[in-house]
Every structure is written in C-alpha cells, then in structure tokens.
C-alpha cells in the first residue's frame with residue numbers, strides 16, 4: 001500500500017518489471033522526471049538529460065503533447081527505421097521550447113529550428129544548453145512566419161530539406177492556410193514531412209482535408225492520442241485526381257443535405273419513405289436534434305475517411 005502516491009513515480013518504480021518492461025521504461029523516461037525549479041522540466045533521451053525552460057507567456061513557451069510523443073517515438077526501433085535523421089538536413093516548423101529540436105540535434109541532424117521572433121530567445125537557450133558538446137552539427141535558429149515572404153527568406157532553390165518536422169502546429173488559430181502554404185513550400189521532391197498532432201477541433205479536420213489535396217500521407221503511430229504521420233508532396237496530376245474525388249464527395253453531401261431538408265419538411269413532395277428511413281437512421285425526434293446529428297455525422301464522416309485513407313496508405 002502506498003499512501004499519498006502523488007504523481008505515482010514511486011508506484012511506477014514499485015511496479016518494476018511486472019509488465020512490458022521496455023514500454024514502461026521509455027514511457028517513464030519521457031514523463032517529466034522532476035521539477036527542480038518552477039518553469040523547468042527535465043527529460044531523459046537515450047540516457048542523456050534534457051532540461052527545458054518553459055514559461056506561460058505564449059503557446060510556444062510550453063511543451064505540447066505531440067512534441068513529447070514524437071520524441072518518444074524516435075527513440076523506438078520503429079521510429080528510427082522510419083525517420084533516420086543522421087547527417088540529414090532538417091527544418092522544424094513552430095519549434096516552441098525546443099524539446100524536439102534538441103532531440104533532432106542529438107540524433108545527428110543538421111537542424112534549422114524556426115518559430116515566431118518572440119519565441120526564438122528561449123528556443124536558442126534550450127537548444128544550445130542541451131546540445132553543446134554533444135552534437136554532431138551546430139543547429140540554426142531562424143525566424144519564420146508561416147506563409148510570409150517564403151520565396152525571399154527561404155528560396156526553394158537554396159533551401160532543400162530531407163525532412164520537415166512539425167508538432168502540434170494545427171490547433172485553433174487563424175494561420176492554418178498559411179501553415180499549409182509553408183508545408184507545401186518546403187516539401188520538395190525528396191522531402192519527407194513528419195507531422196505529429198492531436199486532433200482537437202472541427203477546424204483541424206478542415207486542415208486535414210485540405211492537406212490531403214497536396215500530400216500523400218501515412219499514419220505511423222498513435223501515442224497518447226497524438227497521431228504521427230509521414231507525408232510527401234503529391235505530383236500535380238495526383239492533386240487533380242484528389243480534386244475530382246472531392247467534387248464527388250461534395251455532390252454526395254449535397255444529396256444528403258437535400259434529404260435532410262425533405263426529412264424536416266413533413267409536407268414536402270419528395271418520397272416520404274426515404275425521409276422516414278433517414279430520420280430513423282439518425283435517431284432524431286425533433287428538428288433541432290436532427291440538425292445536430294447531421295453536423296456530427298459530417299465531422300465523423302470526414303474524420304473516418306481521413307483515417308481510412310491513412311490506413312490504406314499504410315497497407316499499400
């Protein structure tokens with residue numbers, strides 16, 4: 001019996017080797033091991049200690065779950081098989097506190113970590129402090145506003161990357177279109193985009209739908225609700241095929257929409273049999289809940305299709 005288990009660290013240690021040792025081992029090493037000053041977290045990666053300075057100033061000043069998940073994944077055999085960063089040129093978008101930047105650098109990559117100007121001081125501090133004397137290539141830190149002056153500041157002819165990495169850059173903000181433009185700008189033939197994210201909002205699904213127009217995508221892993229994908233740019237022909245598929249989907253949605261209207265208009269002249277079936281299927285007993293169900297259905301449908309296509313890619 002453990003009294004006052006708190007964070008559960010002692011319980012985890014006591015649990016010892018009873019179940020799946022390796023899994024437990026890396027999970028434990030990626031949870032913050034201790035706080036030795038407010039605003040600092042300490043992690044261990046491949047036996048090396050990483051101390052990250054955080055603050056509550058902005059989204060970029062705290063560590064987000066997708067960064068943790070991708071770091072953990074890259075420590076696994078599967079991760080290293082899929083993402084080989086040794087001596088590769090890597091660009092990170094929205095690097096934030098720099099936890100992932102540190103790990104990328106420790107894995108031997110030539111990293112350029114980017115973010116908004118106000119984030120760069122802390123990012124540079126964490127990156128240098130944790131990699132000095134342990135790194136193969138000196139990392140660069142650069143300002144990058146998504147979608148802004150990309151051709152001037154990062155021309156494609158001189159800025160080619162083997163990998164572009166981004167964690168939790170899709171959430172509720174006004175720059176999703178600019179983010180997609182940025183991903184497309186940097187993903188040239190031969191570039192692999194590694195994108196890890198939690199799916200939180202309906203707007204995330206819109207981003208994903210747009211993303212699928214331009215990228216072939218494979219789901220590598222799901223860890224603690226974070227999905228880790230690799231993606232490559234589609235050719236213009238493939239983009240065209242996807243647009244046709246989307247048009248077909250829109251047609252189907254229009255049909256669904258018109259059957260919805262028929263269902264809520266009892267005096268409608270359309271076939272009552274079909275409407276009754278639709279209402280029963282959605283288990284709606286009034287107009288408002290029908291509306292809600294229809295909306296939910298759309299979100300679920302979009303998401304299921306996204307997951308299905310990611311899984312098909314993985315099998316293919």
Ligand SMILES: C[S@@+](CC[C@H](N)C(=O)[O-])C[C@H]1O[C@@H](n2cnc3c(N)ncnc32)[C@H](O)[C@@H]1O
Nearest residue numbers: 060063064067094095096116145146167168175
């Ligand atoms: C949710 S945080 C994720 C940080 C880090 N990748 C992680 O997973 O811990 C999103 C990051 O994107 C950056 N960001 C947000 N909007 C941006 C924009 N318009 N241009 C460039 N970076 C942006 C933020 O400063 C922040 O560092």
